[in-house]
């Protein structure tokens with residue numbers, strides 16, 4: 001129980017800290033609204049008695065009736081106005097809380113170790129905690145105030161009923177207990193249903209995404225995937241919604257039963273009042289008021305019970321939110337120190353006996369890899385698809401925790417270097433670099449946006465990579481938006497995008513530049529240019545590039561040959577050719593095509 005409530009307490013504390021005024025106002029409004037029903041009851045009772053007296057001829061005077069009518073109007077109007085005001089205040093608070101809490105989730109996801117994204121269960125959790133927090137955090141607070149409001153009403157009605165007969169209190173109370181049980185039970189079931197439906201819901205939304213996404217649109221048409229995707233989406237959607245419907249049906253049936261029970265208790269109470277009327281003096285106003293009080297008591301009880309059940313249900317969601325926010329990722333995390341990156345690099349990078357296994361995988365993707373890179377050296381990495389080249393780069397960048405081994409920069413272990421320092425000094429353009437729907441200028445300066453204002457520097461990088469030529473021709477030059485998803489931007493060809501990405505790498509003042517397949521999409525002339533100018537492009541930096549073009553790899557000072565996660569050979573082109581191993585085999589195979 002203690003553990004259960006700690007989540008609620010945390011939510012309360014959060015709301016109290018951030019939305020104090022809302023909490024105080026809500027408390028006041030609840031108290032006020034709680035007293036409205038009994039006031040209304042009294043007015044109705046008096047009104048009926050007055051009207052009955054007038055109609056029965058016992059009274060000629062209308063003033064009291066009119067005054068009471070006026071009071072009824074005032075009650076209706078004021079309570080509705082107060083409620084609307086409260087709704088407005090609630091909406092404001094919800095928006096604010098939702099903003100802050102969503103931001104907490106995005107903070108968490110964007111600072112989580114990359115390995116986090118390789119585990120499907122994490123994606124399920126993200127999906128569940130992604131939206132609707134504002135309302136969920138407010139809910140328990142609102143529920144409690146609602147309970148307070150109903151409680152005030154309940155007490156006032158009790159006092160009234162007790163003044164007539166204690167049995168009326170008992171009958172009104174008894175009807176509510178089964179309702180509580182039903183509501184709590186179904187609240188639990190709804191939560192668990194949503195929980196186990198998340199994976200399928202995610203698959204459905206993936207299919208939907210493919211049907212909507214611009215990037216996928218070509219292939220969806222060419223491969224005539226429409227039917228396949230639509231059917232898949234529809235099956236998954238229906239499976240989940242049928243389960244939900246089934247639960248809703250059971251819940252509604254149970255509620256009908258409960259409502260029947262409530263009605264039965266009400267009728268019994270009315271019978272009790274009629275029976276009382278035979279022995280005590282009860283006016284028509286009293287009779288109507290007592291009936292209303294019995295019903296009102298039951299309504300208030302149901303209200304309390306419903307809100308208790310809601311607190312219970314919301315608690316489950318809130319618990320998941322905090323579990324996510326407080327999720328301990330230390331198993332994946334790399335504890336980074338605060339040491340500055342050695343500048344300039346003097347002895348270089350050493351990779352010592354590195355082995356790596358992706359989280360959740362049994363197989364080692366890298367095995368006992370050792371090599372070193374001297375400052376200013378140009379290294380090429382070659383190897384078959386899947387031999388572990390990209391994985392090696394991810395490890396070099398410190399994106400994953402190594403299974404075994406060490407990576408050092410001037411003898412300083414990777415983990416000891418402060419993260420932002422580290423990413424400043426190591427620049428990498430991955431094979432699957434991002435095409436951002438931002439301006440050209442932003443796309444190039446993305447790693448150092450604070451320097452984006454320096455147009456000359458952006459231009460220099462673009463000139464080096466060959467992007468400048470086509471950017472010049474664009475309507476807004478470097479301020480042209482790329483991509484067409486959001487506004488009338490310009491779209492680029494695959495090779496043009498690659499030139500932009502290359503400019504992104506050259507823009508940085510990193511000491512080490514790593515390029516994973518930097519020229520795969522470039523035409524032969526552009527590719528030749530890049531590699532011929534490579535020295536000049538990456539002047540003052542150490543450069544590592546991964547390429548399947550053996551002719552390009554040949555220009556490197558040293559070539560590393562990877563196979564099945566291991567470093568097979570290392571040396572200059574001449575050395576490796578003389579060795580007559582994997583490199584020579586790969587080189588000769590490609591050379592054959594080009595003669």
Ligand SMILES: Nc1ncnc2c1ncn2[C@@H]1O[C@H](COP(=O)(O)OP(=O)(O)OP(=O)(O)O)[C@@H](O)[C@H]1O
Nearest residue numbers: 118358361365383384385386387388389390391392
């Ligand atoms: N996130 C991941 N989780 C589990 N396994 C992965 C992950 N990423 C890659 N792998 C596996 O690791 C192996 C090496 O992949 P990697 O991307 O490093 O190869 P590569 O040498 O870069 O290949 P290519 O030349 O095709 O780019 C592959 O067998 C791949 O299936």
Ligand SMILES: [Mg+2]
Nearest residue numbers: 389390431516
């Ligand atoms: Mg790769």
